[in-house]
Amino acid sequence: xxxxxxxxxxxxxxxxxxxxxxxxxxxxxxxxxxxxxxxxxxxxxxxxxxxxxxxxxxxxxxxxxxxxxxxxxxxxxxxxxxxxxxxxxxxxxxxxxxxxxxxxxxxxxxxxxxxxxxxxxxxxxxxxxxxxxxxxxxxxxxxxxxxxxxxxxxxxxxxxxxxxxxxxxxxxxxxxxxxxxxxxxxxxxxxxxxxxxxxxxxxxx
Amino acid sequence: xxxxxxxxxxxxxxxxxxxxxxxxxxxxxxxxxxxxxxxxxxxxxxxxxxxxxxxxxxxxxxxxxxxxxxxxxxxxxxxxxxxxxxxxxxxxxxxxxxxxxxxxxxxxxxxxxxxxxxxxxxxxxxxxxxxxxxxxxxxxxxxxxxxxxxxxxxxx
Numbered sequence: 001x002x003x004x005x006x007x008x009x010x011x012x013x014x015x016x017x018x019x020x021x022x023x024x025x026x027x028x029x030x031x032x033x034x035x036x037x038x039x040x041x042x043x044x045x046x047x048x049x050x051x052x053x054x055x056x057x058x059x060x061x062x063x064x065x066x067x068x069x070x071x072x073x074x075x076x077x078x079x080x081x082x083x084x085x086x087x088x089x090x091x092x093x094x095x096x097x098x099x100x101x102x103x104x105x106x107x108x109x110x111x112x113x114x115x116x117x118x119x120x121x122x123x124x125x126x127x128x129x130x131x132x133x134x135x136x137x138x139x140x141x142x143x144x145x146x147x148x149x150x151x152x153x154x155x156x157x158x159x160x161x162x163x164x165x166x167x168x169x170x171x172x173x174x175x176x177x178x179x180x181x182x183x184x185x186x187x188x189x190x191x192x193x194x195x196x197x198x199x200x201x202x203x204x205x
Numbered sequence: 206x207x208x209x210x211x212x213x214x215x216x217x218x219x220x221x222x223x224x225x226x227x228x229x230x231x232x233x234x235x236x237x238x239x240x241x242x243x244x245x246x247x248x249x250x251x252x253x254x255x256x257x258x259x260x261x262x263x264x265x266x267x268x269x270x271x272x273x274x275x276x277x278x279x280x281x282x283x284x285x286x287x288x289x290x291x292x293x294x295x296x297x298x299x300x301x302x303x304x305x306x307x308x309x310x311x312x313x314x315x316x317x318x319x320x321x322x323x324x325x326x327x328x329x330x331x332x333x334x335x336x337x338x339x340x341x342x343x344x345x346x347x348x349x350x351x352x353x354x355x356x357x358x359x360x361x
Contacts, residue, residue, distance in 0.1 A: 034248060034249070037245065037248060038245055041240070041241045041244050041245075042241050045240050045241065045244075046233070046234075046235045049235065049236040049240070050233050050235070053234040054231060062234065063237060063240065066240075067240065067244050071248055074248050075251065135230070138227070138230065139230060139231055142228065142230065142231060143231065146228075157228070161220065161228035162228050162231060185220060189220055189225070192224045196227065
């Protein structure tokens with residue numbers, strides 16, 4: 001069974017099918033409906049993959065963690081209490097997965113987040129001219145700088161600067177005060193600026 | 206943007222515009238084509254979590270605490286048992302030592318009070334005895350006892 005996506009081409013809107021809301025899909029999933037999971041995945045996969053790619057600095061890892069987050073959502077659906085906050089709930093699962101994984105990595109010293117596995121998958125690889133290559137290089141540099149931030153700064157910086165969340169929404173997700181979120185974003189930006197300053201200056205010369 | 210996530214106002218104060226611009230320049234990643242199918246496949250094969258099996262977090266914590274208490278108690282009991290066993294062995298050694306000391310003291314006292322004398326033989330006139338008494342004096346007259354010094358020549 002396929003759940004229609006939220007947006008469809010105009011040609012398909014002649015007989016608008018009833019698009020289930022997140023609340024309805026969650027309710028169905030809570031009763032074990034796997035197709036409802038498919039619907040939620042289809043609806044939110046891109047933004048979650050994007051968020052996790054920016055957080056981890058690696059495209060493949062971001063996608064793998066996004067899958068894991070949806071799986072956890074399915075497994076913990078019974079515990080979910082509807083308050084119109086499905087997406088924060090999903091993002092919290094995803095952020096906790098990253099936190100757990102980074103702790104494990106730190107413990108076993110397998111590899112460091114300051115040395116992500118290179119730019120593979122980080123950017124789209126279109127055949128491009130020098131301007132495009134420069135842009136890709138700049139994006140890689142930003143991504144590298146982002147990956148060097150501690151998660152407590154990285155998560156709010158990405159949620160705010162990439163995903164466009166408000167301080168209040170981030171505070172709810174991270175379970176801290178709005179002032180803390182502001183402070184972390186401010187300090188995160190300071191670190192990013194100090195890290196990128198040299199590159200920006202070099203680029204301008 | 207999803208309706209349950211409020212979007213940011215144009216300027217929120219804490220951010221650095223240059224950094225914000227750099228972040229905004231990052232491309233939007235999209236899930237691969239097989240993403241949904243992969244999640245559904247994993248949801249079929251994944252084991253049911255503890256919560257679904259009726260194991261709440263509290264139950265799990267209680268079970269873990271119970272195991273911990275059991276292990277600690279068993280360890281303490283084992284240690285107490287070992288201590289008790291060692292104490293018993295020490296007591297046995299101590300009493301044996303006391304007994305030996307007592308026996309040694311007895312022997313010393315006996316040897317001090319009454320020197321050992323062994324009757325070797327004799328006739329109506331002479332008794333030949335072996336004595337360990339260093340003060341014993343050989344007999345010179347008939348009918349006397351003739352002691353034999355343990356350390357010297359034996360004679361009548």
